[in-house]
Amino acid sequence: MKVAVFRKEHFNAAHRLHNPSWTEEKNDQIFGKCNNPSFHGHNYEMVVKVTGDPDPETGYVYDMKVLSDLIKEYVIVRFDHKNLNLDVEEFKNLNPTAENIVKVIYEILRDKIEDHLDLKITLYETERNFVEYPA
Numbered sequence: 001m002k003v004a005v006f007r008k009e010h011f012n013a014a015h016r017l018h019n020p021s022w023t024e025e026k027n028d029q030i031f032g033k034c035n036n037p038s039f040h041g042h043n044y045e046m047v048v049k050v051t052g053d054p055d056p057e058t059g060y061v062y063d064m065k066v067l068s069d070l071i072k073e074y075v076i077v078r079f080d081h082k083n084l085n086l087d088v089e090e091f092k093n094l095n096p097t098a099e100n101i102v103k104v105i106y107e108i109l110r111d112k113i114e115d116h117l118d119l120k121i122t123l124y125e126t127e128r129n130f131v132e133y134p135a
Helices: 024-035 064-079 098-110
Strands: 003-015 040-052 118-124 130-133
Touching: 003 064, 040 064, 040 098, 064 098, 098 118, 098 130
Parallel strands: none
Antiparallel strands: 003 040, 040 118, 118 130
16 A cells, blocks of 8 residues: 655755857757856755655654655755755756756655655746656
8 A cells, every 4th residue: 555745845046057068059059048157046846755655653654754854954955045057066067957956856865765665756947847757
């Protein structure tokens, strides 16, 4: 009897989508306004989904307070009000697209949550544009 629990959080961050091996013209063509050399920001919404069997003693799939604390310590503190390109080590050589951000968040949290539990991250870059990992 698998049950899914969800925790929703948000963070604000700036980034620039840019491939340094391309010309400025190609970067502008592919990334448009998102290639702004002065960066641009988003109010990201993130949903963390943990799926598993409820513990017979607690009834919990996962303690939501523990999940909240993990997200805050390892994701929010690291990403909130940061320039992802300049301030977050994972994006020093990785283009901070929504697709790459969600994968980085997944890897950070996957390492902290027991293997027998399934994990899925949904990241909203805007109200209408969002990504999910794993798909």
